[in-house]
Amino acid sequence: MEFDSPDAFLAHVLWTFRSYLDTLVLVGGFAVRLYEIHPRAAPAAVRVLRTFDADLATPSGGIPLAGESLSALAEAAGFQLDFRGDHIPAVMKLVPKEAIGGAVGVDQYTVEFLTPMTGAPASRSGRAVMTSDIQAGVTAQRLRYLDLLLESPWRVSLAGLSGIPDATTTIEVRLPHPGFFIVQKILISEELNRQDKRSKDMAYVYQVVSLFRRELIALADDVRDQMNAIPAWRRWLERFRRLAGSLFGGPTAPGVTEAHTVLRAEMAGSGLDVPSPQMIHAGVSLFLKNF
Amino acid sequence: MREQEVRLPAEGLSHGLHLDFIMSREGRSFAVEVKVAREFADWVFQWMARPILALQAAHRLKSWEPILAIYVDSIDLRIVRRFKGQIALYAPNLWWLVADGHGSLVAHLPSGDEEEIGDLHSPRSGYASAKLSFGDLDQWLLKVLLFARPQAAGWGGPRGPIRNLAQLAKLAAVSPPLVYRWAAAMERSDYLAKRMGRVPVLANLDALLGEWRGRYRVSDNNPIPCSSVFGEHADESFPDEFLNRLRHLSDSAPPCALTGHQACRLYRLKHSDARSIHLYYSGEPSVLMEALQLVRSDNPVAPVVLLQPRHRRSVFGGVSRVDDVPVCDILQVYLDLYHLPDRGREQADFVHERILTPLIRSAVEPQDGI
DSSP: OOOSSHHHHHHHHHHHTGGGTTTOEEETHHHHHHHTTSTTOOOOSSOOOOOOEEEEEOOTTOOOOBSBOHHHHHHHTTEEEEEESSOSSOEEEEEEGGGTTSOOOTTOOEEEEEEEOOSOSBOTTSOBOOEEEEETTEEEEEETTTHHHHSSOEEEEGGGOSSSOGGGGGOEEEEOOHHHHHHHHHHGGGOGGGGGGHHHHHHHHHHHHHHTGGGHHHHHHHHHHHHHTSHHHHHHHHHHHHHHHHHHSSTTSHHHHHHHHHHHHHHTTSOSOOOOHHHHHHHHHHHHTTO | OOEEEEEEEETTEEEEEEEEEEEEETTEEEEEEEEEESOOOTHHHHHTHHHHHHHHHHHHHHOOEEEEEEEESSOOHHHHHHHHHHHHHHOTTOEEEEEETTSOEEEEETTEEEEEOOOTTSOSSOGGGSOOOOOHHHHHHHHHHHHOSTTOOSOOSOOOOOSSHHHHHHHHTOOHHHHHHHHHHHHHTTOEEEETTTEEEEOOHHHHHHHHHHHOOGGGSEEEEEEETTSGGGSTTHHHHHHHHHHTOOTTSOOEEEEHHHHHHHTTOOOSOOOOEEEEEOSOHHHHHHHTTEEEOOOTTOSEEEEEOSSHHHHHHTOEEETTEEEOOHHHHHHHHHTOTTTHHHHHHHHIIIIIHHHHHHHTSOOTTO
C-alpha cells in the first residue's frame, strides 16, 4: 500500500472509515490541510506544514458500531493495529501493514484515534490512564481539552483536493471549528506529554489564523461565547488567556519563536518568504486580542 | 477666532492674566499668545518664558489648550531645533509654531508636526515678493482653484464659484491675507492672471505642473514600508483584499487616503499591472496597521507603503470616496505616481492625458458666467 502524497493517504483513511465520519472529527495537521480548501478560508500565503499522522477524534464513551467495526475496516484497508508503550490499554496506532516492525519514523503514515480526557488522569495505583477503549479491540489516546475540537465542527468536501481517487472526492469530513482549534492548541502547550509537538502546534496556530484572517473577530466571538456558557470551559478560557499572553505576547515570545523556527525549516528552499517573528506575533494577536 | 485681547481675573494681579486671543477648532478651545521678533536667536527663549507661563496658567484655570505663535523675519533651522528641545523639556504640553517672512513654517500643532522651509537665501523682502514655495498652503490653494468648478473630476474637496480672491479664501477656508500673499507670489511666477482686474485664473499650468513635479517626490513624505501580516501580498487577490479592508475600517480608525497605482484602479484609470500600494495616513500608524493587517518591513520594495504626508492639508483636503474607499484627489495621485519606480511615470502620463489635460484646458478659462 503506497501513497503518492499525504493527500492520497488521507483520502484512503477517510474512505476506509466513511461509515463513521458522522461521529469522527479529523484533527491535527490534516485538519489544517483541509482548512485550506474550506470555502471560508482565504488563500494560504504560507505553505501548510506536511503531516503524515491522521488523527481522528471521537467523543468520550466509545463509538457505536456502524456496520463493520473500526478494526475490521482497518484490517480490510491494509492497516494493522500497532500497540506501543506500556499503558493499559496500550496506545494504539494504525499503520500500513508493510510498515509494521519498522522504526517509528517521522515520515511514517499513521492513523490514531483520540478521545477527550474525562475523569482522573491517573488510576488509584498512580499509573497514568492514557487510553480508553472506543470499540472492542480499538483504543483511543486520551487528550485534555479535546472536547473543544468536537464542539460545533465544520464540514468540508474532499472535492477540493487534487491527486486523490475519484470515488473519494464525494467524501465530506468534519473538522474542528477553527477558533476552538487555536484555543485547544494553546491550552495543550502546557501538557508535559506534548512538548515534542509544541513547536509545530504553534506554527499551526499562525497558519489557521492566516487561513481565516477574513473573519477572525467573528470566530473569536463565537468561541468566547460558547466557552463562557460552560463553567468548566470558563476556567479553560482563563487559562487560555494566560497562556496566549505568555506564548504570543511579543515578537520574541516563545510561541512566536517556535512557530518561526518550524516555518523556516519547512519553507527552506521553497522560494517562499518565511513569515518574520513580527508577522507571526501581529497575525496571531489579531485573533487573541478578542479574548 | 472667538475673542481677542482676553483678560482673565487673577487674584493678586491688578490687570489679571492677559492672552492675545482665544480660538476654537474641532470642538477644542485654544489660548494663543503671539510674539514677533526680528531675529530668532537663543535669547528669544528667555523672552518666551512669560507667555508660556501665562498659557499654562490659562490651561489650569480654563482648560484652554496653549498655543505659542512666533513670527520672525527669518527662521534659522539650528535655532529652531534648539527651541524644539527646550520646549520638549520645559513645556511638553505646549503647541507652538514659528513662521517667517519667507513663508517658512515650523510647527507642532494638534493637526501634526510641520516643517516647511523656503529658500533661506532669497532676499528678505517679505512673502509678497517671494516666489511660490509649493508648501502646504500653496498646494492647497492651487488645488482648490483648479478643481472647484463643478465638472472637475477626481476631487472630493470644496466646490463653488471663485470670482475673486475673497471667494477663494472662503472656499479654501484660508484667511484672506494669506490668500492675497499666495496670489501675489503666483502672479510673480506667471501662474496666475486676473481677468477683469479681480477674477483669478490659472495660467501656464503645464509649466506650473512641471515645477511642482520637479520640487516634489512621493518620498518627501515620511514612509513606513509594510508587508502583510500573513504574507499574502504575493497573491493575485491581495490588492482587492486590501481595498476591502480599507472599505471596512471602523470610524475610529485614523484618517487615510489611497494614492498611486491603486488609486488609479479606483478611478478606472489603470494603465499598468503595477501592484504597489501607497496609503497616506494621519495620526498613530500602529492603529491603522493593525486594522489593515500590516507589519513594518525591512524590504526596500515593500508591497505597502504608509505615508505620513508632509503637506497634510493639501493631501487630505481633496479626498473623495470612490467605491467606498478614501482616495486622494487626481492631481495628488498624478504627482505621487510620477517618480514611482514601478511604471509610475507611464501611469502618470496616462492620468495626465485622460484627466489633467482637459482639466487644464478648462481651468485657464474663467469660471461659468464670468
